Amino acid sequence: QKEVEQDPGPLSVPEGAIVSLNCxxxxxxxxxxxxxxxxxxxxxxxxxYTYSSGNKEDGRFTAQVDKSSKYISLFIRDSQPSDSATYLCAMSARGVWGGYQKVTFGTGTKLQVIP
Amino acid sequence: GAGVSQTPSNKVTEKGKYVELRCDPISGHTALYWYRQSLGQGPEFLIYFQGTGAADDSGLPNDRFFAVRPEGSVSTLKIQRTERGDSAVYLCASSSSGAGTQYFGPGTRLTVL
Known part of the structure; x- marks a missing residue:
């Protein structure tokens, strides 16, 4: 079993929809x-990026982390055709050097926003 | 300012050959990382340099893979006796410190025939 699981999609939504991606x-x-x-x-x-459980918002994007459930989400509001891309969740543990150097990625979800 | 650059952008080689992939990090970035991304997968960590030394090479798959960063700037990933399973996109990233945001280059697409 992989350390990080992510549905590869593809996910196709109409322009303006709210997109939910998770790992x-x-x-x-x-x-x-x-x-x-x-x-x-x-x-x-x-x-x-976020270091803890809870929500973080940046423009049309909101990231959520629930460490008790080991579940993270990304929400995209008012999705645009330019948002069409592959979205990768990623995470890391504190390394011996004190930082978070070794990043583990999910497989990525391919998103298509249709005009 | 320039981002992370990688050369070549594409490399086609034959099974058993030796290849070198080059990464030029963002100027002043002390940390450099190599990842490998196979088709339909996320990037997979290979190695992390802090300055000139390899701080963590736990992701290198076997002893055919080796990376250097002799002057603490440019890095070269070297693959000996290439195998078809080595075909992937090799991504390089750099950060201003070992704890900072990793900025990725466009990758080198390696195809082993």
């Missing part, structure tokens, strides 16, 4: 949670 994980040492967006043939781009 589950098994490693209770994970403390740093991230969402990356990856366009085709590009490197991942960090969207949001």
């Amino acid at each position: 589950t994980y098994s490693n209770s040492a994970f403390q740093y949670f991230m969402w990356y967006r990856q366009y085709s043939r590009k490197g991942p781009e960090l969207l949001m």
